[in-house]
Amino acid sequence: MTQETSSQKVVKLVRNAHDKSFRNAMRNxxxxxxxxxxxxxxxxxxxxxxxxxxxxxxxYIDPQLQExxxxxxxxxxxxxxxxxxxxxxxxxxxxVEQQKNPENFMPFRMIKYTCKIIDKHLANHKExxxxxxxxxxxxxxxxxxxxxxxxxxxxxxxxxxxxKFMFNQFHLVDLTRIPDEELRQHxxxxxxxxxxxxxxxxxxxxxxxxxTDDFNRLLTAGLKDFVITMLKYLIEKAEIEDRNQFFDWIxxxxxxxxxxxxxxxxxxxxxxxxxxxxxxxxxxQGMQQGTLHGEKExxxxxxxxxxxxxxxxxxxKINQANRDSLLLWGENILEARTLADIFNxxx
Numbered sequence: 001m002t003q004e005t006s007s008q009k010v011v012k013l014v015r016n017a018h019d020k021s022f023r024n025a026m027r028n029x030x031x032x033x034x035x036x037x038x039x040x041x042x043x044x045x046x047x048x049x050x051x052x053x054x055x056x057x058x059x060y061i062d063p064q065l066q067e068x069x070x071x072x073x074x075x076x077x078x079x080x081x082x083x084x085x086x087x088x089x090x091x092x093x094x095x096v097e098q099q100k101n102p103e104n105f106m107p108f109r110m111i112k113y114t115c116k117i118i119d120k121h122l123a124n125h126k127e128x129x130x131x132x133x134x135x136x137x138x139x140x141x142x143x144x145x146x147x148x149x150x151x152x153x154x155x156x157x158x159x160x161x162x163x164k165f166m167f168n169q170f171h172l173v174d175l176t177r178i179p180d181e182e183l184r185q186h187x188x189x190x191x192x193x194x195x196x197x198x199x200x201x202x203x204x205x206x207x208x209x210x211x212t213d214d215f216n217r218l219l220t221a222g223l224k225d226f227v228i229t230m231l232k233y234l235i236e237k238a239e240i241e242d243r244n245q246f247f248d249w250i251x252x253x254x255x256x257x258x259x260x261x262x263x264x265x266x267x268x269x270x271x272x273x274x275x276x277x278x279x280x281x282x283x284x285q286g287m288q289q290g291t292l293h294g295e296k297e298x299x300x301x302x303x304x305x306x307x308x309x310x311x312x313x314x315x316x317k318i319n320q321a322n323r324d325s326l327l328l329w330g331e332n333i334l335e336a337r338t339l340a341d342i343f344n345x346x347x
Contacts, residue, residue: 107151
């Protein structure tokens, strides 16, 4: 490990002393009020009561910059009375910059520190509004500060675009307000957007019938993997009560055999990926739909009692079974030594 030279130790001691001196001085509220009264913008001073100035705990500068910078956070009350449910104080974040070579990206650094302050405040207070943070940088370099103080000036000739779309309002895509017919015109993303919008549709199978042509258009264009992803999303998230009907729709209407084959294995992959089996969820939802579903649930319980957790490929097999197969497997349980023995039709 490289040892510090004598000169490096001296520089570090000087910086630490500078940092300690600044923080000690600015922790004196008389000194802090006087400095802020001379340097805060008039518009801010007209709205705050500096006599209520308080010191807040915390250091927000990046660790690697602590030798060249130091900071202190204050809070102060507004002069005007504001609603009780809103924050009653405004933060003033003061930082002294001791670098002889000032940093071009200081405005961006101040945004990061401001966000840290807001994050900490929200973690400690249950409020519905964000606190205002006023950053103040005290610079004592060898010559006048040469760089921008507005973050938008850092975007060069794209400044106008940054001012319009960054650090202001985010661009909202509200799918609930866009008709399906408009989404369908989106050549590749239409299926994704329609499914995101309608995933909680009460009659999903009927809705999917109307998307058959859209799915096949994607398959014809060679987007098989994307189609499989969308089908998996449906298995995981949609309220499809009859899973057999869902796979039958895939078999009859999606003309790519590889898609059908790969989709039929998705349920088996869900458990390994941390999801509850879609098939098992479908069985539970379908118990009230008829005797066949009840028989499937009974068989599941018997198998679990004998052999514990059931692999997903057997869950698929049970869900697709007819009544005769269920009765045969139920009889096999009595003599089965392994889980595979239950589904052996030669028993």
